[in-house]
Amino acid sequence: MQPHREERAANIALATLCAASVVLMFLPLSRPIRAVRACVAHVFEPMVFAGAQGTERLALVPKRARELMEADIENRALREEIARVGMVKAEMESVRAENARLAAALGLKVAEGKTVLWGRVMERDPAHWYHSVMVDVGRRDGVALNAAVLAQREGTVVVLGRIGEVLERTSKVLLVTDEFSSVAACLSSGTVEGLIQGQGTERLRMNYLHSEAVVSPGDQVLTSATSATFPPGILVGAVAKGYARDPFLTFQSAEVRPAIDPASVKEVIILR
């Protein structure tokens, strides 16, 4: 009798399980199963919902669960963004600190809110040797028109010119030797102030010096506190010679040798 009982039990189990399977086949379970699968997949691997396929899969999920999952996805994206911003901020802080350190090392007093930007000289125009040079930083680096451009010579910061034209990735530096350049300056020997003007040659001319001022060759010429572009006390050059006084003029002039030969400049410092 035992085999018959087992056979009958097997037949009953077969009928029951087959009936359950057939009932399952008739039930519209595809959508809820997809929804459950989407939820489970999100728990284990949230990134599978990225892109168009993810949007399609999310559409299957019930509204409340979808909102939670979307909030979770958004939360993850924002966390990544925060981490990225944190890295950018740390990098910026590092650059700022480096700028401050370099500026301090060079003895440069940068006005509040201004930063130092280094650039490389990338091009010189042979036809305008004393007029301008191109540097490899531009608008995207925060370079602005008329920004002061300095150069380094034996550890000393000296005046090179100002930004005359700004492009996206490059800028044109109008050299202090250009005819259209002028810088308010004073002599190191006293408080005598004048205006340095370019000549289009290797030499500069310092005009509007007080007629009674004593100008001696070798006097250093520094930027004045009245300069709108340059910080005060930056070396412009040295007096080469004083011009003979013109009785018809109320001031005297001097020839100034620039502190740096533009042809020797490879890197520049831009105050932005």
Add this chain to the structure above:
Amino acid sequence: MRGFTYFRMTALFVLGVLVHWWWTTYLSFWGLAPQLLMVLTIVAAARRGPIPAMCFGFAWGIALDVFALHLMGATSLALVLAGYLVGAIRRQMDVASGAAQCVIVAAGTWAFFTFTGLLELLFTRHFLWPGWGMFLLAPIYNCVLAPVLFWCWDFVIES
């Protein structure tokens, strides 16, 4: 289901599903993986008779339907029938030899493909064709796996 505690049954079910998922996800070559749960159902039927095999087949079939998003209940019905048929013929056929196991598994694999395909056709108007590669190579893959699973069953469950 003498000798089977609920815990062992549940553990076997979960283990079977996990191994099947792992194998098909990480160890399939050119999309080919053995139908581990179908072979396990046949092994259970050959060793324990139709009732445990049908129970496992039903549960594993539901899991496969959920995994593969097939017609819900189709795979479970196929595995229930496989468990019943193998459980019924085990008294007429010696399933201890490797050759007999391979014959049963190969025939079961082709019958499984055909049956589930026809069920899909009946309910969704679309014949579920696994592709020629799967249709021809899966039985070989399953035949290679079958003796190993029989041995594992004897070693782990029956001992």
